[in-house]
Amino acid sequence: MESKQIAAIVVIVVIIGAIAVVGFMFIPTAPYGAVKIGQLVTPGAPAGTDSDHIVVVGILDPMTEIQGEGAWYGSYLACDEINTAGGITVGGETYYFGLISEDTSEADTDLDISKGTAAATKIITEDNAQFLLGGFRTESLLAYVETVMDEDMIFIDTGASTDSFCQNVIDDYARYKYFFRAMPINSTSLASSLLRYILYLDGYLTAVTGANITKVAIIREALDWTAGMDLFLNGYLPLYGMEVVADVAYPITAEATDFATYWSQIDAAGAQITIPIISAQGGILMMTQYAQAQPGCVLAGIDVMSQLDSYWGETGGGCAYEVVLQSTLRTNKTTKTVAFWDAFLNHYNSEPLYTAVGSYDAMYMYAQAIESAQSFVSDDVVTAMEGFTRASPFIGAGGRVAWTLGHDLLESPDYSYTLFCQWQDDGTKQCVSSGGLIYPDSIVTASLQLPQWTGWSINP
Amino acid sequence: MIEEILIYGMVQGSLLALLALGFSLVYGVGGILNLAHGAFYLITAYLIYWILPYFIFIDNYLLRFGITAAISLVIAVVISAVTYLGLMEPLKESHIGIVLITFALAFFFEQFVKFVGDPKTHFIIPFVPGTVTFLGVTFPAQLVALVVGSLILVTLVTLFINRSTIGKSIRAVSQDFEAAQLVGINTNMILMATVMISALLIGFAAVLYAPGNFIRPNMGWRYLLLAFSVTIFGGMGSIPGSIAGSFIMGYATTITDFLISPTFSVIIPIVVILVMLLVRPQGLLGKKELY
Amino acid sequence: MMGLQVDMQSLIGRFMVWAKTFRGSITLLSLFGLLLVPVTGNVYLSTIIVTAMIYSIFAASWDFLAGFAGQVSFGHAAFFGISAYFTAAFVEFVGVHWIVALFIGGGYAIIFSLLIGIPCLRLKGPYLALGTLAFSLIIWNLFLTGTWLGGTEGISGLPRLGNIFVVFYIVASFMVASLIIMRAIVDSRLGTILKAIRDDETCADASGINTTTYKLIAFMISGFFAGIAGGLFALHLTAVNPAVYQTLYSFYAIIMAAIGGMVTIYGSVIGAFLFTVLSELLRPLAAASLLIFATILILIIRFAEEGVMNPVLERLQDVWDLIRRR
Structure with a gap:
């Protein structure tokens, strides 16, 4: 370490420090509820509370x-x-x-x-x-x-x-x-809510489209938490006369091209309902590729990113018609x-x-x-x-x-439950009916939309 | 099934070629293991994402995207030159020094993007809309742009290396660093040019592949790993090796996707590389003395 | 019996001489200061220091392999993780005493170091780096997608070794022991051979050194200490999950060793402490913290090629000499 180098370090540190200080002074007044780390805030408490x-x-x-x-x-x-x-x-x-x-x-x-x-x-x-x-x-x-x-x-x-x-x-x-x-x-309740919704959807689609709805595909992240749900769905769906025709477990690093291949696999298998079980960014790609490939199936499942209000913009509207699990929406x-x-x-x-x-x-x-x-x-x-x-x-x-024995949420239409929400083609997210199986129909805000793409029909 | 594998393998291969070529070039010429390689994909993609809204007044999306992409590429290449001069050049004698500084640099860019922007996942709208049906397979039209763009760029760079004066100097330096210096080639300039070409190539990968794909601050590492593996597979510093390696790896991944399970499409390529390293450590077309 | 006593005496004598040198006194002083940390009763500080000490062992084990044997590994997290997993598994599922489990974990790390070391023997430079990286990635993916040993969630709820201050002294003694043993190895004949291999393998081969065996020995020793670090990591956090195999940890080791100074073993301690304490100090800055951290990292690497330990110590020694002369 030459003294020149030490001088250089000192200069750089000073410059960075100066920039930080100046930058700090120019930071606009923090908006309501700006995140603070390691600093006590007491919003609403009278000033001077000891x-x-x-x-x-x-x-x-x-x-x-x-x-x-x-x-x-x-x-x-x-x-x-x-x-x-x-x-x-x-x-x-x-x-x-x-x-x-x-x-x-x-x-x-x-x-x-x-x-x-x-x-x-x-x-x-x-x-x-x-x-x-x-x-x-x-x-x-x-x-x-x-x-x-x-x-x-x-x-x-x-x-x-x-x-x-x-x-x-x-x-x-x-x-x-x-x-x-x-x-x-909890995950078990999520899975069972999902199963009940799929059963309801099956009946609904059969009534609306006139097709015999039996073919289901699952697309999920290859992670432990989805494996449990996958096993659950694979075990129960056949009992209700449904068949899992494609089960895609993709690595969480999958990209756009990968999703294009997954959709062609799923569509080729003739799936009528596809159940995503996704928590990471894969959801965005799945939906943009879905909108492009327009496969003959409807989507209902778990896609965590879809809970964000920015999802419509991020997918360029590609998330239209996706039905996802979401805890809360503007409904009673x-x-x-x-x-x-x-x-x-x-x-x-x-x-x-x-x-x-x-x-x-x-x-x-x-x-x-x-x-x-x-x-x-x-x-x-x-x-x-x-x-x-x-x-x-x-x-x-x-x-x-209401707590269960293990301090968990009691899942029931009278207590805690998850909603099924659909991105409708006007870019709003609406709570759709679960036939009263998961939550009362009184809180439903809109009815389910099927894809409105020209020439689209559900796979036979 | 065969058609799908053919098409998607081609797409994967084209992407990998863009990613790996620059990485291989920089290693071949300067012995620089550039761990910040993926970061240039990251910054190009984010620059596009950030600059795009400023040209909202241009109605034609293709034009708007083109201008944005050009600006982003220029900035990315300039950044590569600056980081080379400021950080890599002084440390290029020490292998571990280069590894550390480029790693720190990649880390820095990741945090920079996270700090300036946000840690969320974003999406860039593809500049080629719609889908294409070819051989009975329907796929996003953006991928055609990727394949075509990649083929053109790879050809251009190969021609450039083989024909132009700078290209010849690059080859000279990569064959014998000291001899090249003796005959009066400014090795430092050549190295910088190589780093810039490499940034340009991976930048183009971002331009062609990021739209229609998600972008997030940590994505650079993945592309670095892809570039690294393909380069090792094809042979460090060998351009034909990298290109061949890209397509072999691309098809290997796609075949795994379709015939085995997507779950393994991450592991299979790594296993392929490992086997390759054990059987033929210098890579497909690598130079024996390099390993 | 006589001989042992003489040996002990000469050892003590050597220790006394060393303790009076500049480096000796600095080391002892720092160690003394370190052991006083729990006395302050600050739980948070102790927790951070425990983590830093575990990373010290890990970084030193990487320095041993890369700095002395010349085998630059990008997959050191594999040894760290394997041992963390097996230590946790033996404590949780078999119910053995933690110290037994820790050495079993270290044993598994040795086995895996052979599994990685043997195929990678022929590789050098970036090829070795990618080879080791590939191994760690494969193990990571196997644990991430597999359902054995707890699947994605890993193993959790291990019994604590005691309160944080007890843990502190346990980890501290492991750190001191590991560092002294590693330093002793590199100063021994074995270390000389390893350095010879690092500097010129062909030459070493020609002078009758079985380079294969010695390289594997280096892998095993390094793997063992990385394993000890991993086991302690799992025991300290009482949980382990596939994330321990991430490349992130491999780079932790590399960065810490480099910040402190490579080819020193002890430099790793400085690097690990700087790294851990710095990242904790920057905590309140939220999103800016990692950016500042990255900037500091770049500056250190750019301007202190030998790491910070030796140059700083030399400066200090100059000052020390000045004072003593007067």
């Missing part, structure tokens, strides 16, 4: 990605509403909620689970969070949930659907009782849903992702549970949370929450 009267809720999520952003937006809105309405009263004193988040980087393709554990440790020991919510990627949450449980902290899962978390609660109640899932319904799931949806749109100018709905509800759960327990001690709050039962469910924006 820190003893702030209940700190920590968010553990991939904060730089949409899932974490959604969780932050949802809980920020709830926090603002609760605080503005006067906070919560415990032991005759008024407390307000505060939010703090740490980035677990769990949505990274190159997952490093040690970052999640470090984030959990930091939020508990350094940021002094009292209650936690978040979680998205199962592999990562599996590791840092242990850190959380070590400290007997309550964690409300607002993004990971794997069953095993709630199984843990049943298997080792003393250790895992602090775990609750507010969103989404509960009395709170539409109000929440509109408030969210109003503040953030975008539709809430499922993590946003889950986190919004989680904040209200905490508020309600803490007030009824009149305590901030985890064990007391757990007992209060367990009061959300069939008889007295928690009314959230995402559904009526």
